[in-house]
Amino acid sequence: MKPNIKDLESRVLSVLEDIEHNDNPVRDVLAELWQYNQEQWQRVEQMVRVSDAYQDMMMKREKTLGERFDKHIRQLEKITRISDRYQTALREANLELEHASLMDTLTGLPNRRKMLRTLKREYDHRRQHIKLGMIDIDYFKRINDAHGHLVGDEVLIAVGHLIEQTVGDLGHVARWGGEEFLVVFTHKNADDVEICVNNLVREIQEARFDVLDGQIIQTSISIGLSHYQEGDTIDSLLTRADDALYDAKNSGRNRFHISHK
Numbered sequence: 094m095k096p097n098i099k100d101l102e103s104r105v106l107s108v109l110e111d112i113e114h115n116d117n118p119v120r121d122v123l124a125e126l127w128q129y130n131q132e133q134w135q136r137v138e139q140m141v142r143v144s145d146a147y148q149d150m151m152m153k154r155e156k157t158l159g160e161r162f163d164k165h166i167r168q169l170e171k172i173t174r175i176s177d178r179y180q181t182a183l184r185e186a187n188l189e190l191e192h193a194s195l196m197d198t199l200t201g202l203p204n205r206r207k208m209l210r211t212l213k214r215e216y217d218h219r220r221q222h223i224k225l226g227m228i229d230i231d232y233f234k235r236i237n238d239a240h241g242h243l244v245g246d247e248v249l250i251a252v253g254h255l256i257e258q259t260v261g262d263l264g265h266v267a268r269w270g271g272e273e274f275l276v277v278f279t280h281k282n283a284d285d286v287e288i289c290v291n292n293l294v295r296e297i298q299e300a301r302f303d304v305l306d307g308q309i310i311q312t313s314i315s316i317g318l319s320h321y322q323e324g325d326t327i328d329s330l331l332t333r334a335d336d337a338l339y340d341a342k343n344s345g346r347n348r349f350h351i352s353h354k
C-alpha cells in the first residue's frame with residue numbers, strides 16, 4: 094500500500110517529540126532527514142509549478158501561432174481570388190483586343206489580317222476548293238471627290254454589306270484595303286461561284302445607296318476570280334485574282350474576269 098504523506102509526517106513528528114524528551118542520539122539524524130525531505134518536497138512543488146506555467150505558455154503560443162497561420166491562409170485566399178478575377182479580366186480584354194485587331198473598324202468586316210488567317214486555314218484543309226474573288230469599286234475616287242470622304246465611307250460600308258449578303262455561305266468576305274474587298278469562296282461547285290460573282294456585279298450596279306443628306310449614289314465593281322490549280326500557293330492565287338481584276342478594269346469595269354493559268 095502507498096504511504097500517505099500527511100500520515101507519515103505526523104508519525105515522524107510524534108517520534109521526534111518522543112525522542113526530544115528522551116534525549117535520544119538518533120534524534121539529530123532524523124531531524125536532519127526530516128529537514129532534507131521537506132526541502133525536496135518544496136523543490137518538487139516548485140518544479141510542478143514551473144512545468145504548469147511552461148505548459149500554459151506553450152498552449153498560448155500554439156494558439157497564437159494557429160491564429161496567425163489561419164490569418165495568413167485567409168490573406169492568401171483573398172490574393173488568389175483577386176488574382177483570378179484579374180486574370181479573367183485580362184483574358185477578356187485580350188480577347189476583345191484580338192477581335193478588334195482582326196476587324197475593319199469602318200465596315201465591321203474582317204480585315205486583311207483576319208482574311209490571311211482564314212485563307213491559310215482553308216488552304217491547309219481544302220485548297221482544291223478555293224476560288225478567290227478580288228473586288229474593287231470602280232472610280233471610287235470620283236465619289237470621294239464629288240461628295241466628300243464621309244459619303245465615300247458610307248458607300249464603302251454599304252457595298253461591303255451587300256457583298257457579304259450576296260456571298261452568303263458560299264465563302265468569307267473581308268475588306269482587303271482601301272476600296273478593295275476579297276472573297277474566299279469555299280463552295281465546291283465552280284458554276285455556283287461564277288453565278289454568285291455575276292450576281293455581285295449586277296447587285297452593286299443596280300443598288301441605289303441612300304447616303305448623307307438624302308443623296309443617292311450609284312456605283313459598280315470589277316472582280317477578278319482565280320480558281321485553285323495544282324501547284325498554286327496562296328500568293329499565286331492572289332496574284333492571279335489581281336491580274337484578272339486588272340483585266341476586268343481594263344476591259345471596261347463593272348464586270349468580272351476569270352484567271353486562266
Ligand SMILES: Nc1nc2c(ncn2[C@@H]2O[C@H](COP(=O)(O)OP(=O)(O)OP(=O)(O)O)[C@@H](O)[C@H]2O)c(=O)[nH]1
Pocket residue numbers: 199229230231232233234235237241242243244245246249270271272342346
Ligand atoms: N472615303 C474613303 N475613301 C477611301 C478609303 N480608302 C481608300 N479610299 C479612296 O479610294 C480611292 C481609290 O482611288 P483609285 O485607286 O484611283 O481607284 P478608283 O478611283 O476606284 O479607280 P479604279 O479603281 O481604277 O476604278 C482613293 O481616292 C482613296 O483615297 C476609305 O477608307 N474611305
